[in-house]
Structures are given as C-alpha cells and as structure tokens.
Amino acid sequence: MESGVKGANEKVFQTIITAFLFILALLAILPFMLLISSSLTEEKSLLSEGYNFITTHFSAYAYKYLFLSNGAKIFRSYGITFFITVAGTAVSLIIGPLLAYPMSRADYPRRKIVTLLVVFTMLFNGGVVPSYLMWTQIFHLKNTIWALVFPNLLFNGFYIILYKNNFKANIHPALIEAAKIDGAGEFFIYRKIVLPLSTPILATIGLMVGLGYWNDWTNGLYYISDNRLYSLQLLLNSIINNISALATMSTSATLGQSDMPGTGIRMAMAVIGVIPIIILYPFFQKYFIKGIAIGGVKE
16 A cells, blocks of 8 residues: 555656656747747848747748858858867867876876866966967967867866766776786777776767857957858857948838848847757767766765
C-alpha cells in the first residue's frame, strides 16, 4: 500500500516537472516564432497592428530587400564568419586544454601561481584603449582577417577553469601513473588518454567559443574598416545603421515612415544571423549538458 502511494506521488511529481519544463521550453520557443512571423509581415502592418505570432499580412519584402540590395555582401560575410568561427574555435580548443591540463596535475609545482594568473585575468584587464594599441601598433592586425580571431575571444579564464576542473575530476591520477609505467610520455598521455576522455567538455566549450565568434561584432567595430572583411554581425549592424540614417533623412511625401524598410528588416536580419546556430545546436546539446555538469564540479 505504501509503495503504491509512493508510486502515485512520484507520478504526480513527474507530471508537474514535465509541465514546468514544457512551459520553460515554450517560453524559449515563442520569441523565435514571433521573430520569424514579424520578419514575414508587411511593414505597415507591423507599425499599425504590432507584433503577432501568426502573420496576418504576409510579405517577404524584408528578405528580398536584404538579398537584392546586399546579397553578395551577405554571402561573403557568411563565409568570413564561418571561417573565423571555425578557425578561432579550433585554435581555442588547442591552446585552452594545453594550459589547463598542467594546472590540474597535483605534481605540477607551479600550478597555484598559474591558476592565480588565470583567475586574475577574469577580474582585471587593461581596457579597450591599451588593447587596441597592442593589436594595431604591435601586432598590426588592423584590417586583417586575424583581427576577428585573436582579440578577446581566443580563450578566457572561465573556460580554463572549466577545463581544469574537468581534468581533475575525470582523469584519475592512477590512470596517468599506469601509462607512465608502460613508458608513455606526457604528450602521448595528453593526446591518447586525456583528450579522448574529455570530449564532453571540449564540445561544450567549443560550442560556447563558437557562439562567441559567431555573434561577435565588437572586434570588427574596433579593428575593421574595410567592408570586404565585415563579419555577418558587423554587416547586419551596418545595414541597420544605414536604414536608420535613410529613415531619418527621408522627407519625401511618397516615402513615408510606413514605407521604409525598418522593423521587418531588423527581424529578417536576426533570423539570418541565428538560423545556422539553431541548426547546429542540437548536435552539441548532449555534450553541452554533460560537459557543464563535469566541468562545474569542484572538490
């Protein structure tokens, strides 16, 4: 009898949790639905009726305007964004674990000072102006594709600590000692044992770094003035500024505010920027959840 009551209570609890998670998922999905619906709605309808989840006055004008007037630039900026995302994420996944792995080893004598230096970078930085002078005057990255890769996003202290905690919790010292007894060197142990056992945290941080590169526009704003090197986010920001300037300067009676490509264009640009991430995220989701759980453990 008692087990039956417990089973009924568990079912009720599971039902409540499922309903709660369903509501959270719905709250996450609804903004995307509203975004897509607004991007496919006439500009006049958006101004007069506001946003609706169901398009009442369908129009693909926003996408036509973007791809007819800026199609070549958008495709080029897509290519640049894909390149910097892949290159930056790959380099980050090489450098970050190489720094974090020695910090996780109890037999590394300088691990505390190195950890302190990494944590220090999480709390303090030199500021925008010194960073700009360093990257432009010393490394001469201005108006090069590498200006979108190296500054700020290559790796940061938070990711290093996640790597360190994952290595410490998931790589048992006895495993390393056994490999050393068999004659394995440090790099062989790192490449053949540590990295294969760290796939979840690598995929997790790779996803976060990739999202950072994909959504970044500040590096382009600081270091890129050649529009041939615009990333997707920087190009979309430039288009928005141009549209705003056009709307401000327009005084023609035949081109009123309701005829200007404004709100719908912004929504369409947001859709263009987010669709690739939505497509790729499900493939990394299981690693993302597992990696965060492992990397967040601290003994």
